[in-house]
Amino acid sequence: MLTNKQIKFLRAKAHHLTPIVWLGEKGLSQSALSEILNQLSTHELIKIRLNPSGNEKKIVVKEIVNKTNSNYVNLIGKTVIIYKAAEEPKILIPQN
Numbered sequence: 001m002l003t004n005k006q007i008k009f010l011r012a013k014a015h016h017l018t019p020i021v022w023l024g025e026k027g028l029s030q031s032a033l034s035e036i037l038n039q040l041s042t043h044e045l046i047k048i049r050l051n052p053s054g055n056e057k058k059i060v061v062k063e064i065v066n067k068t069n070s071n072y073v074n075l076i077g078k079t080v081i082i083y084k085a086a087e088e089p090k091i092l093i094p095q096n
Helices: 004-014 030-043 055-068
Strands: 045-049 071-076 079-083
Touching: 004 045, 004 071, 004 079, 030 045, 030 055, 055 071, 055 079
Parallel strands: none
Antiparallel strands: 045 079, 071 079
């Protein structure tokens, strides 16, 4: 679980990033999930562009976070930011 300070730090780090994965109308397919896991292992902090609207977005975000065992950072419009630390982290987040 991330603290507010850590979330703020990660949001600032993600500001300049562009979405790496785009989810279409079909939502979270197995190929999209494997691509998200691949990108998380490479980058740790990624943006995902979502197509669903309203409450569907929140459901898809929860599904992504649960299936990838990652941390939710932020959701702005149709773009979600997630973080998953690697065994040897590239991004050193503040501890408190």
